[in-house]
Amino acid sequence: GQQLNQSPQSMFIQEGEDVSMNCTSSSIFNTWLWYKQEPGEGPVLLIALYKAGELTSNGRLTAQFGITRKDSFLNISASIPSDVGIYFCAGRGLNNNDMRFGAGTRLTVKP
Amino acid sequence: NAGVTQTPKFRILKIGQSMTLQCAQDMNHNYMYWYRQDPGMGLKLIYYSVGAGITDKGEVPNGYNVSRSTTEDFPLRLELAAPSQTSVYFCASSLADTQYFGPGTRLTVL
Numbered sequence: 001g002q003q004l005n006q007s008p009q010s011m012f013i014q015e016g017e018d019v020s021m022n023c024t025s026s027s028i029f030n031t032w033l034w035y036k037q038e039p040g041e042g043p044v045l046l047i048a049l050y051k052a053g054e055l056t057s058n059g060r061l062t063a064q065f066g067i068t069r070k071d072s073f074l075n076i077s078a079s080i081p082s083d084v085g086i087y088f089c090a091g092r093g094l095n096n097n098d099m100r101f102g103a104g105t106r107l108t109v110k111p
Numbered sequence: 112n113a114g115v116t117q118t119p120k121f122r123i124l125k126i127g128q129s130m131t132l133q134c135a136q137d138m139n140h141n142y143m144y145w146y147r148q149d150p151g152m153g154l155k156l157i158y159y160s161v162g163a164g165i166t167d168k169g170e171v172p173n174g175y176n177v178s179r180s181t182t183e184d185f186p187l188r189l190e191l192a193a194p195s196q197t198s199v200y201f202c203a204s205s206l207a208d209t210q211y212f213g214p215g216t217r218l219t220v221l
Contacts, residue, residue, distance in 0.1 A: 004153065031208050042115070042201050042212030043154075088153060092208050097144070097161075097169060099210070101153030 006089050006102030014110050019076040021087060021105040028069035029091030029100075034061075037086045037104070046087075047074070079109050112137050115213035117202050123219045124192040132187040132216050134202030142205040143185040144169070145177065147198040148215075154201065160185055192220045 006023045013019060023032070031050055035043035047058050049065035049072060056063055062075045072091075076083055089102040118133045136143065141162045146154040156169030160179040174196060176188040185204075189196060197220045203210040 006153075009151075033209065035212075040214070042203075042214050045209055045211070048209055090154075097142075097156065097159040097167070099156065101155075103151060103153045 004089060004091055004100050004102040006105055008105055009103070010106040010108070012108045012110065013079055015079060015081060017079055019079055019083070019107060020073060021089075022071060022073040023089035023091070023102045024071040025091055025100070026070070027093075029093060030069075031092040032063070032065050032072035033090040033092065034063050034072070034074045035088045035090060037088060038084075043088055076107075079107075081109050081111050083107060084109050114138065115202055115204055115211055117200075117213035117216050119216060120214070121217045123221060124189075125221060126192060126194065128192050129188070129190050130192065130218075132189075132200055132202075132218070134185045134187065134213060135183050136185075136202075136204040136211075137183065138204060138206070138211070139182060140204035140206050140211075141182070142210075143179065144203045144205075144210065145175070145185070145187045146201045146203065147171065147196075148201060149198050157187065157200075189218075194220050196220050 033048050034046045037043045047063040052069050054065040060077045086104040086106050088104045092099045115136045144159045145157040155171045158177040160166045166177050200216045202213045
């Protein structure tokens with residue numbers, strides 16, 4: 001099946017720094033989604049992207065749907081301690097069941 | 112709305128035992144999904160349903176069964192538990208392409 005490569009695997013940053021993570025695929029997707037997962041919880045949707053080239057913000061978070069439809073990135077500006085968690089990208093193909101997830105980026109923010 | 116709820120939160124099974132993981136949603140979503148999450152890996156789709164009475168296999172269905180008798184409920188059944196099924200299981204539902212996840216069930220098979 002389609003593979004999503006998410007990088008970096010983990011990040012250790014200082015509070016106030018900006019963060020960038022990305023996902024790439026060998027196949028195209030119709031939708032890109034970014035989720036955050038905190039310990040003991042299910043993933044929570046942060047941003048959904050529906051069109052190639054789309055740039056969407058949600059507070060300090062900004063995500064873009066790559067022009068080639070094979071990649072997406074997520075930026076977090078001015079990180080704070082509560083940004084700690086695992087961030088997952090997901091790409092959706094033609095159908096709702098055709099969803100692939102990246103392996104996640106584990107973010108640690110030092111106060 | 113409670114959203115997507117899952118029970119139990121934790122369970123330890125012996126090899127060969129069976130159990131049902133419960134999932135319910137109160138958002139009237141047609142689509143429901145079961146995923147497993149292994150350490151350091153992305154979510155893998157086990158089974159999904161596009162509506163009551165309709166289910167289909169995902170990427171990793173072996174060793175599992177599902178049913179969907181109502182819109183709200185989508186239980187996942189393990190008939191003969193194996194150590195390879197040790198994982199965290201997430202149920203999700205969606206109206207369109209945005210999936211909402213439950214809190215997960217952590218299952219250990221010894």
